[in-house]
Amino acid sequence: MQLSAIGDLRYEYVSGVSTILSACPGIYCGRIKLPDGNWSSCGSCPRGFRRESTFECAPCDQELSLYDWLYLGFMALLPILLHFSSIDSKLLRHSKTTIGLVICAILEVVIAGSITLLIWDPIGSFKIHACGVNDLSDWYPIFYNPHPNYEETLHCAHEAVYPLYTIVLVFLAMADGFMILTRFIAYFLGIKVAKSIYSGLYFYPILALSHLTLGGIIYYVFPYITIVTSVVSCAYHFAKRTNQGTIILILESLKDWRNVGIILCHWFLHAYGIISITQLENLHRDLYLLVLVPVPALLYVFTSHFTDPDKIGE
Incomplete structure (x- = not known):
């Protein structure tokens, strides 16, 4: 900054090409x-x-951190979980249809994710060059365009968190396309796909819009979202049972493959959230935390007798 002749404090910089x-x-x-x-x-x-401290735009050559990979994994898990929820809530309990759609949901996300990684720089490798994330503002550089001396606006917005912004959008677009392709094939194999494909056509654009507007916030809070969702969903799953007896809850959970799958999904999400928070920096401590993953489910089962509304006052 320099003091002009009339005493105003001005920001002086070389606005054009510089030697x-x-x-x-x-x-x-x-x-x-x-x-x-x-x-x-x-x-x-x-x-x-990305701009360095020297003001030079330098190529991004960092490797994705474990947390970055876990974030990308979380964004890939969302379509699978939404597909599973749609399959479980809207379709008839027809084993062929259910198993077929579960396989389709997993395949389309895995294929879309693999192709997205392979076409990214460096092409043909699962290794990705990244800029890294330093602050929440890195996700929203458009709000930080400077106005030197309030005379002009410099438009400096770019993908400062490369490739975390665009790679998710490309993945969602590919997953949507592969969903249509796999469900088309499944239809000719005799699997009922109408209801499940409608939900996918809705939630893929919603996920893309959420990522565009809330990507930075999701990046920082997704581990906690994962843990809270897994615990609440687990409690809701058990609370839907008509008989809240401890023995009945255990037997129904073990005899029905659907219940086993849902409980395992809850445990997986809980473990995923713990790993995302700790990033396995202290392996011995983190292993103890992972052992506690089944605790919310066990706590509900063994205390359900005391919280059953039908038995209040007995």
Whole structure:
């Protein structure tokens, strides 16, 4: 900053092409090295680049952290869980239809996820180059376009969290396409797909819109969402039973393959949330936490007698 002749405090910077790598306003504006050796004017960095502390737009060459992979895994789990919920709530208990749609849901997400990773830089590898996430603002750089001296607006918005923003959108688009393809094949194999495909056509756009607007918030809170959802869903699953006796709850959970699958899904989500929070930084401590995964289900089963509304006052 420099003091002008009339005493106003002004931000002075080289607004055009510069012969040296000079400072840029804002936290996301950077300069690109031009073929002639000069530096470009301050602006947004190209896709796959991010501004360094030197104000240079440098290529992103970091590896995804464990937390980043877990976030991508969470975004891939959402379509599967929504498919499972739709299959369980809307379809008749026809074993062929149920098993067929479960296989379709898993296949379409796995194939879409694998292809998305393979077409990303570097192409043909499951290794991904990333910029890393430093702050919540990295997800919303459009709100941080600087206004130097309130004379102009520099549009410096770019994917500062590359590739976490676009890769999820590409995955959701591919999963939606593969859903239509796999359900089309399943239809000719005699599997009823009408009701399940309608739900998918709704929730894929909703997931994409949620990621576009709330991606940064979801990135930081998804471990807690996972744990809370697994515990509440587990309690709801048991609460729907007509007979709340401890022995009956245990027998029904073990005899019905559907109940076994639902409980295992709850335990998996609970463990996934714990791993996402701890990131296995202290393996011995984290293993003890993972052993506690079945506790919410066991706590409900063994205390259901005391919380059954029909037995209040007895």
